[in-house]
Amino acid sequence: MTNPSEAMDRRSLRRAFAASVSGTTLEYYDFAAYSVASATILGKLFFPSHDELASTMLAFSTYAVGYVSRPLGGFIFGRLGDIIGRKQVLVATLLLTGIATFLIGVLPTHAALGGAAAILLVALRFAQGVGVGGEWGGAVLLSSEFGDPKRRGFWASAAQIGPPAGTLLANGVLALLAAILSTGAFESWGWRIAFLLSGVLVLFGLWLRLKLEETPVFKKIAERDEKPKAPVREVVTSEPRALITGILVRICPDVLYSLFTVFVLTYMVSKLHMSRGEGLAAVMIGSAFQLFLIPGFGALSDRVSRRTLYLIGTVAAAVWPFVFFPMLNTKSFLLIAIGMVVALGIHALLYGPQAALITEQFSARLRYTGSSLAYTLAGVLGGAIAPLVFTALLAGYGTWVAVAIYLVVTAVLTLTGVLLTRGARPDEDVQTAGQELQDETTALR
Template structure:
């Protein structure tokens, strides 16, 4: 079966519903990620992992840096396969429920003071469940929106899943900032932090309402009618489309590392190395994320006209070069330049991230798309996003220079360009 226009063009209202359904799921994912990261820094250490308990201390490090990422490939393997066998919609309802329920339950957990180390064990378990659900979410979210559109508009519609990171980050930071402003420190530590996790139920309910009412994608309906579903999509991806999988994985590494530099490492660098107030670095990240709400779908739209690889490659080249300009520009401790630099960095990220959903999905034949997309997303996340913050910090500490982190990012952007170059369906992504 060839990659073709949607068999039956759905009404525009279905396209909008699919776009919203994809956006809501990935927004929930990144809302959970941001809320968990902040809570880990502010409250989890005291409430679940007291220093006098060595077991809890180990679990804290494991849950914060490993579990959420290491469990994602499991979700990609399990739900990616089911998405190609059972359908996109059914699996996406399950992944949304799994991620959402795990997040809400974190807000209800008993602390170490109430149940001892059991509280930490339960927290790690729920973090693991979050990762499994997230691992199966992205590939399906991309397909849910893109397979309702036509080939000529796939870049724009597939960008719905890509708006999730800035939307989720903005929402989580907004909720946490409001809680911090309205509550005393004692109130926030006692119960206020729980509200951030319990509020994710609103996103879950909204996402379910949209997804349950949505029809299965036209592409999968045609696969089902013609009996072309794969009975072993995992095996087929590795044996029949390994080049597509490699290209998709490599293409994702650079954007993940670039995002980590300009949303995570920059916060530490600005405060500890430049002596700037963290509020300025946070302002840059928040302003850049706000701009990305428009820049990401715009980049997806642009890829429909200029070509997927051209727009993606432009972002990769810009992302590779920009750190070598960014760090000298902020070296004098200019807070406004820090904000501008972060915003520009996230602009280059948007040029890669906007076309990414369409580019990755187009590498795989329709009958293997969910599995291929999920594997590419989760495996690239482990070698890219999961390691990037630690590597940036370690390289800077070892060499005592920003040049080492900049070279690391440069190398990962080159890896992304290599992925674009070897893509087997390059003619469709020019």
């Protein structure tokens, strides 16, 4: 029979897993709604220009702001997560991102406010980025610090499900609105509905997170009075290799994701003159597969070396654009959908093990700060500038080949990071990087 303490542990773990998945889904819904809208509608509404490409680049500039502000979120909320706890910080990040997204939904456009509309949009996008920057590290720890260290790849992948789930939800809402509304109605007010829905979704996320207890690991750190006083400084001075490793292993997956969920939409509409709906549908199909592939690859990394999976995924990421774009140029929706499923499947191969791979590089008392900084700084170097670079390369060279070569360069950086990781076998990985977590969790039972 299961004793009461084990039953309580399992309930806490299920709640933590659900809160991690739902919270990151809601935050990435907010982020993805803007990402998709920036590629399709926000340029003409907030940055009107006779040059469609220039308008899109300006919209992508505010997309980048959401990434550039992430390190601030990682700095502020990451250190707080190691000082005051995971739960309180995750409530704050959810509120910040949700409120900013809701306000985008009621923001007047350039036609009503002129340049002030663009400034306010950038400010709200900045706030979104700060919230997301503080979210990831805590969401990963929320599920992984309640779970068995031997299955950390699976439990940590809970937070990784959020981006494709949020992307799927955001694309679905925007695609539905575009389908049922006329072009004029969608551009006038329809797009706002996707942002206003954030208010309802945030209330659900808050309900889940407020019911959670603090993680066992942080409780033990607090009991021992081992909380860091200056976690950011300690990470930089005492664990610099872990920080560099965490940054490098994220760059290629971020660029890959930006390529296939943001830039491809622009390429299909502006270069191939295909409909917005076809692009959104292809992304939705690929994202739906990711919902299962990400936790699947996370679980696989508990049995096979995370480093090995990451090496395979990074090489595949560098090769696939050279296959995908010829498929895209056929304008066949079937081929495009298949290509998108493979592309986002490759991303899942990297993204599933990623959370465990990064958090394992840091000691438990600095794990929130270190993971958050690595995640957010990599976002600036990877996802933030990627759509701008892609658009500029396409404008400058007129071919997708330049875009694919850029992804290859980022793959080389990520391969370097993989070589710097702790390259232990799964059982040794638990005994070294996971031993501290296992000891602390066991001590509470």
